[in-house]
Amino acid sequence: MASTLFTNARIVDGTQPERADPVSVLVEGGVIREVAKTVSAAKATTIDLGGRTLMPGLTDAHVHVVAGVADLGLNARLPDSLVTARAFVIMREMLARGFTTVRDVGGADFGLKQATEEGHFPTPRLVISGKALSQTGGHADFRGRYDDRASVTDRHRLGALGRICDGEGEVRRAAREEIKGGVDFIKIMANGGCASPTDPIHFLGFSVGELAAIVEEARMAGTYVSAHVYTKEAIRRCVQAGVHSLEHCNLIDAETARLAASTGAVAVPTLVTYDKLVSDGPKLGFPPDSIAKVDVVRSAGMDSLAIMKKAGLAMAYGSDLLGDMHKYQSEEFVIRGRALPAHEVIGAATHVAAKLLRLEGRIGVVAPGAHADLIVVDGDPLKDLSLLTRQGRHMPIIMKSGAFMKRSRLG
Numbered sequence: 001m002a003s004t005l006f007t008n009a010r011i012v013d014g015t016q017p018e019r020a021d022p023v024s025v026l027v028e029g030g031v032i033r034e035v036a037k038t039v040s041a042a043k044a045t046t047i048d049l050g051g052r053t054l055m056p057g058l059t060d061a062h063v064h065v066v067a068g069v070a071d072l073g074l075n076a077r078l079p080d081s082l083v084t085a086r087a088f089v090i091m092r093e094m095l096a097r098g099f100t101t102v103r104d105v106g107g108a109d110f111g112l113k114q115a116t117e118e119g120h121f122p123t124p125r126l127v128i129s130g131k132a133l134s135q136t137g138g139h140a141d142f143r144g145r146y147d148d149r150a151s152v153t154d155r156h157r158l159g160a161l162g163r164i165c166d167g168e169g170e171v172r173r174a175a176r177e178e179i180k181g182g183v184d185f186i187k188i189m190a191n192g193g194c195a196s197p198t199d200p201i202h203f204l205g206f207s208v209g210e211l212a213a214i215v216e217e218a219r220m221a222g223t224y225v226s227a228h229v230y231t232k233e234a235i236r237r238c239v240q241a242g243v244h245s246l247e248h249c250n251l252i253d254a255e256t257a258r259l260a261a262s263t264g265a266v267a268v269p270t271l272v273t274y275d276k277l278v279s280d281g282p283k284l285g286f287p288p289d290s291i292a293k294v295d296v297v298r299s300a301g302m303d304s305l306a307i308m309k310k311a312g313l314a315m316a317y318g319s320d321l322l323g324d325m326h327k328y329q330s331e332e333f334v335i336r337g338r339a340l341p342a343h344e345v346i347g348a349a350t351h352v353a354a355k356l357l358r359l360e361g362r363i364g365v366v367a368p369g370a371h372a373d374l375i376v377v378d379g380d381p382l383k384d385l386s387l388l389t390r391q392g393r394h395m396p397i398i399m400k401s402g403a404f405m406k407r408s409r410l411g
Contacts, residue, residue, distance in 0.1 A: 003028040004402070005044040006374075009054035011035075011366050012382055014347025019380055022051060027372040030402035034368055047397075050410065053380060055346075056364050057100025057124075057373030057400060058388070059353035060329060062247055062268045062318025065090050065126070066107035066159055070277075070323035071285040072195045073142035076160035083159040087112060090326050091123035097330050097392045100373035100400045101125040101353075101363050103184075105226055105247060105320075106132035106140070106161035110182030122405055125373070127357050129187035129226060130178040132162035133171060133214065138205045139189035139196045139228055140164065162189060168213045171206070175217035184357075185245070186218045190227040191234040194277065194293045195286070195322075201230055201251075201296045204237065211241035226268075230297050232256040239263055245356060247318065250274075250297040250304050257311035266356045267313050269305060270320035272332040274298035277325070284323050305339040316356045317349035330389040337385040345385060372402040376410075 004027040010019040024039040025032060034041075068086035069075045075083070087108070094102055102124045109130055116123040134140030136151060140162020143149060151164040165174040175186050190211065192203035199205075205228075206214070218225045219242070226245035227238045232253045235246055239260045246260060246267045260267065277286055277294045308315055319329045336345040354364030362371050376397035381387045387394045396408040 002402070003033075003041060003044040005039060005041045005046045006054060007046060007048050008051050009049045010051055012053050012055050012346065012377075012380070013364070013366055014343055014350040014352075017341060017343045017382065019053060019382060025054060025366060025374070027374070027399070027402050030372055032366065032368055032370045032372050035366060047410075049376060052410070053377040054366060055375050055377060055381070056350050056366050056370070057375055057398070058098045058349045059101040059103070059317065059357065059364060060094065060099050060319050060349065061103045061316040061353045061356055062105050062270050062320045063094070063102045064107050064161055064320070064322065065102065065104050065112070067161065067322040068159070069285060070281060070325065071287065072161055072322065073144075073197070074285065076142060076157055078157070078159045080158040083157070084112065088121050088123065091116065091126070092121065093326065093391070094329060095122050095124050095398065095400065095405055098375040098388065098395050098398055099124050099329065100375075100398070101127065101357070101359070103127040103353075103357055105129050105187045107158070109158060112158070113182070124400070125363070125371075127184045129185050130181055130183040131156055131160060132187040132189055132228070133165055133174050133178075134162045134189040135205055135210075136164055136166050137198050138164075138203070139191070139193035139199055141198065142196060144197045168209050171210045172213050172217055175214050179217070179221045179223075185223045185226055186214060187226045188214055188228070188243070190238050190243070191229045191231060193228060194290050194297070197287065197289060201293055204234055208237060208241065211237060211243070215242040235260065239265055248297070248320075249308065250300045252304050252307055254307055254311060257308050257313045261311045261313040265313070266316055266352070267308050268316045268318040268356070269301065269308075269336070270318040270332070271301040271335045272328055273320040273322075273325070274301060275331075275335070276321065276328050280325055284325065286322070302339050305336060309340060309344075314352050314355075315348050316353040327391065333385040333388045342382045342385055346381060372399055374399040
């Protein structure tokens with residue numbers, strides 16, 4: 001059984017504002033076996049980090065690995081073979097940025113997840129929602145105002161991020177089909193969105209009864225519901241219905257943030273996507289009507305971080321990028337760092353995300369029993385969050401489940 005011993009490692013895991021004193025970390029059989037000031041392991045390959053930062057692998061809790069193009073309507077019409085090939089490129093590049101776990105919140109299916117687990121391709125660990133549930137005219141309905149074709153109800157292509165369902169009976173059936181298909185949680189579209197053509201941001205998705213029905217189905221299956229939401233009204237409806245994961249939340253207010261925090265809900269801001277949709281979206285095929293909606297939520301994003309922090313609402317890391325904009329995935333660290341302490345920004349991609357994904361103790365920590373998902377960083381990211389950007393340039397070592405995904409010579 002191959003084993004690796006990291007020595008002189010200074011751990012940064014997002015729980016403390018300063019780097020820890022140097023320790024040794026023993027990896028064996030894909031898991032972390034021991035973390036101590038000194039560790040004896042005669043048969044292990046020893047790597048002296050020389051005081052470099054050692055971090056748990058990063059987690060992005062809001063991605064769409066099947067979104068190879070920014071025009072999601074077009075993406076949904078592409079053949080599965082092309083979408084699959086592009087998805088593995090997208091995931092390979094995520095891993096190269098230090099993201100060893102990602103949560104797909106609309107699109108990826110169990111077949112794609114199984115392929116990542118078989119280990120033939122370099123990918124992060126993949127947690128999936130399957131197809132997001134949306135009402136007719138909601139955030140997963142890309143037919144447009146003049147397209148009167150019936151919505152697809154089955155045999156959804158891999159490139160489709162969501163599926164249409166209306167009424168309590170249909171939403172229950174859709175949720176049960178996604179659960180049968182092997183998803184880890186259920187995703188719903190509970191507000192209007194930027195990418196879809198017919199739903200302004202303020203539109204509310206699903207009736208109160210439909211929301212409650214979906215949450216009940218998820219709970220009966222032992223899991224939770226994640227919701228695409230922006231406005232305070234949409235967030236409040238979701239929280240009251242029992243939704244646990246609140247995506248985006250740009251237009252949240254203090255009262256709603258306190259309510260969400262009181263239930264133990266988790267927010268997943270995705271500020272980087274709005275910056276890049278404005279700068280890069282038009283040339284990458286993001287529809288003009290969608291661009292016009294971006295500024296409605298973009299301008300409020302930074303304020304939302306302060307509101308949620310003050311309310312004590314936990315925030316996990318998310319990027320929500322599409323097409324060629326995936327390359328900006330790590331920029332979310334820098335954006336959040338303008339409003340939040342660095343260790344809290346890092347914690348969003350480590351222990352907070354681990355708890356949201358129900359993988360506490362297995363990811364997001366450097367501790368015995370955890371998956372050996374580790375990254376080495378040249379420098380101190382607590383002092384400079386940009387060290388986590390630039391496509392992994394400052395990460396000479398990336399390890400997933402004890403295997404080296406990247407191993408550069410330490411200077």
